[in-house]
Amino acid sequence: MMVRFLFLLLLNVLAFDFSKAQNGVDSKLTLAPVFSDHMVLQRNKPVKIYGKAASGSNVTVQFLDQTMRAKADQSGKWDVVFPAAKEGGPYVISVAANDQKINVNDVLIGDVWLCSGQSNMDFALRDAQTGPDELQAGPLDPDMRLLKMAGAVSTGDVAWDSASLEKVNRYEFFSGKWKSPDKASVASFSAIAYYFGKQIKKETNVPIGLIQVALGGSPTESWIDRALLEKDPQFAGMLGDWSHSDLVMDWCRERAAKNITNARSKDQKHPYQPGYSFQAGIAPLTGFPITGVIWYQGESNVFNVPLHEQLFTMLVKSWREKWNDTFPFYYVQLSSIERPYWPEFRDSQRRLLTKIPNSGMAVSFDFGDSLNVHPTRKKEVGERLALLALRDHYQKSVMANGPVPEKATLKNGAIRIQFLNKKTTLDHNKALPKQKLLTKNNAPLTGFELVTESGKRLVANARIEGDEVIIHVPAGERIRTVLYAYQPFTRANLYNEAGLPASTFSIAVK
Known part of the structure; x- marks a missing residue:
């Protein structure tokens, strides 16, 4: 009986210690892992700061000379939302609950x-x-x-x-x-x-x-x-x-x-x-x-x-x-x-x-x-x-993509590929110059193929003519599609004056 009593007593002590340790973990004030020293918060959007604390505890957060308060819910979660702020810093986020306090230092606001x-x-x-x-x-x-x-x-x-x-x-x-x-x-x-x-x-x-x-x-x-x-x-x-x-x-x-x-x-x-x-x-x-x-x-x-x-x-x-x-x-x-x-x-x-x-x-x-x-x-x-x-996103006047095919038309035995002119400026009323089509170091244009109506693929002899790509159609062939940069490994070389390449593409011939 004495052995059984001591065994049960030991179990109770262990259970008490585990419960105490578990409660200590649950009651610890924490911030979500994304919050740490040297962090960046998103500018021009409400600033949400969140974490965990003991269930029902009051949490106080100080940031940008403002104070926000929240109460941890039954699962210990809490959050506060500060108004959107402009870029700047460094700042400090201070969080307190019960006798615990966390400071997040060297905080910047940006993107x-x-x-x-x-x-x-x-x-x-x-x-x-x-x-x-x-x-x-x-x-x-x-x-x-x-x-x-x-x-x-x-x-x-x-x-x-x-x-x-x-x-x-x-x-x-x-x-x-x-x-x-x-x-x-x-x-x-x-x-x-x-x-x-x-x-x-x-x-x-x-x-x-x-x-x-x-x-x-x-x-x-x-x-x-x-x-x-x-x-x-x-x-x-x-x-x-x-x-x-x-x-x-x-x-x-x-x-x-x-x-x-x-x-x-x-x-x-x-x-x-x-x-x-x-x-x-x-x-x-x-x-x-x-x-x-x-x-x-x-x-x-x-x-x-x-x-x-x-x-x-x-x-x-x-x-x-x-x-x-x-x-x-x-x-x-x-x-x-x-x-x-x-x-x-x-x-x-x-x-x-x-x-x-x-x-x-x-x-x-x-x-x-x-x-x-x-x-x-x-x-x-x-x-x-x-x-x-x-x-x-930042609305800068820059060229950001290479030539984009718009249509491919067949006329007089040749396919002419025309390219879109993507916006490069905020002023939509301003007429944009067409992208220049070129190859690096003026090398011969490579990377084009033709697909016939029967599904046969032919290497194309393509050239740049002004703002179009011209492809001669072999005699007797009926072409369905033009392919560009369609080999698994390719050194296709159509670029614009900004040094940006055309994407791999396929385009139907009209």
Whole structure:
């Protein structure tokens, strides 16, 4: 009896200590992970500050010489909303509840851009062609702040241990803190995002915050709210048994299988799983106002072009709904490489511009590598994304895209391709000069093909004539379509005077 009594007493003590520890965790005052020293808050939008505290406790927040108060709800959540503010700083956010206090120091107000996608967005500055020189160039801009939400576990060709498997199952995958720019923080940050932010800062002189949430190999569907995918019957197979679904790229499924080799749970989760990266990386940010998104992803969806079109339009629409903001969404067209389906995918990305409002696409095939899916020329790609933002969001008078085909007509044995004249100025009443069509170093024009009515593809002899491209039609051939830059790896060379290339495209002949 004495042994039983002591055993029960020990259990009660342990239970009391666990309950006390648990209550201590629940009552701790915290801010959402996106709040930390050196952060940037979005200008010209209400400033929402939020976190957790003991249920029912009163929370006081001081910011910009104003004080806001809130009461934590039953789950401990609280938030306050300050009026929109102009760019500036540095400031301090002070938060207090009960006897606890948190100060967030060196806070700037400016523009915050979310930088997401897979490995080419995750590609670090130190590994870019211009990275070493950039890191040695001199002082870094103190008003450009970086938040890298890094993956807690590598999705490389490794098997995870039990601790990693459990962490992934708890959705504790992405984490990071805001940092001021120094050689270490900049070197490991996304090269494309860095060069994008640097160009925006240079042209606007507004503090820039960059939030990197990217994961190598991740498919589009992993970045979409699972609840949305569940509403569409065509994605049922993808969700029910995603590791065996042919709607998910086989490489993603194979890599996930390797990572979770040691899993004991049949319901082991993985960041490539439909909905996972959204829940772990994006959902925690949707209460945090941003300017817009830059995106580089698609390599893990290139095998099914029609499916990607549905997924990508769903992603953009749903993210905007989650933020309740039709923010700009600028994405990178896939590069060129000797792999099947890539031309069709690039052309599909071009067509999506007409389906997704307030979007833009940076062409990158001219910086491609025939064998390497990770081309190292990231500076130019980041700056092309910045041109889109500068023209369409910041309303700067810049040229932001290369020649865009408008129509192809057959006359007297030749096809004439005319090109659109995109806006380059805010003054819509001002007549715009037509873009000049040219090739680098005046080299012969290359990259055009003709598709006959029987489906045969012919290399085209094309030339620039004024503001049109002229293609001679071989005798006896009836042409249905003109293709441009439609080889998986291409050095097609149609540009404009701003040095911006025409996209991969297909156009019907009228």
